[in-house]
């Protein structure tokens with residue numbers, strides 16, 4: 001049981017992790033060592049204090065150096081679900097369960113929109129985790145909706161289990177070619193089924209499938225943690241970065257505009273102070 005779980009490794013998550021470390025908290029941090037696409041892809045950053053005209057790649061290297069120098073570990077797993085048990089929270093990430101008394105969501109904004117039926121059928125044929133749920137689809141026909149070539153290894157894993165994969169990508173240069181994969185450029189408009197997934201609709205055609213895997217960087221926070229109050233795709237927070245769920249805080253792009261590094265890092269810092277205050281009030285520790 002950790003004091004804090006931070007989900008997301010963009011500027012908001014980095015700032016939260018550095019602050020949690022400085023305050024000597026016991027925390028676990030989920031993300032990746034590439035940190036964030038939105039850092040890596042930036043051409044030139046003119047408005048980050050102390051790093052004038054830095055490229056995204058340079059900023060990524062500087063952040064990583066600071067994380068390593070601080071002795072912080074990034075748990076390189078995607079969190080697929082978070083459950084609220086009142087006194088604590090449990091997160092499912094690639095077949096493991098992690099627990100913490102507080103949560104800071106710094107998950108950024110999803111670049112792919114949610115598809116009709118996705119949230120409703122989550123856990124009933126819709127999955128965000130190939131490793132966790134792939135085995136359920138042995139010799140079955142499934143759909144995979146993929147937002148980045150970095151997930152193609154997972155598609156390969158699924159293609160060894162499923163009889164056929166209908167692959168929908170948001171990018172053109174697909175590098176995975178197997179006899180049992182049919183590739184379409186674009187997203188299905190709808191996932192169909194009453195109690196369970198039965199098909200997907202693409203360009204007006206219904207394709208029967210038993211399950212749909214979404215392989216993408218960011219899951220809608222309202223789906224990740226049910227009960228979060230959202231508005232226009234953003235998590236509603238107050239100035240202390242508190243969400244509608246006690247013990248859960250949010251920071252960065254996922255809380256709303258402007259989408260900026262400095263806003264994200266500032267909110268990440270505030271969220272940790274609020275988590276500390278929450279822990280103190282609940283007498284979990286004295287820090």
Ligand SMILES: Cc1cc2nc3c(=O)[nH]c(=O)nc-3n(C[C@H](O)[C@H](O)[C@H](O)COP(=O)(O)OP(=O)(O)OC[C@H]3O[C@@H](n4cnc5c(N)ncnc54)[C@H](O)[C@@H]3O)c2cc1C
Pocket residue numbers: 007008009010011012013030031032035036037038039041042043044045046047077078079080106107108109217218219224251252253254258259260261262264
């Ligand atoms: C090309 C480009 C250029 C930009 N230039 C500037 C600029 O010059 N100045 C400026 O101020 N802003 C700029 N921005 C905006 C800035 O990048 C964002 O505001 C900032 O990155 C937001 O940080 P964040 O931490 O909220 O989210 P993100 O940077 O989006 O990071 C979120 C991270 O969390 C991870 N994550 C999400 N869900 C999960 C999960 N369930 N489990 C584990 N990890 C998860 C994601 O993979 C991602 O790595 C630019 C953005 C782009 C795309």
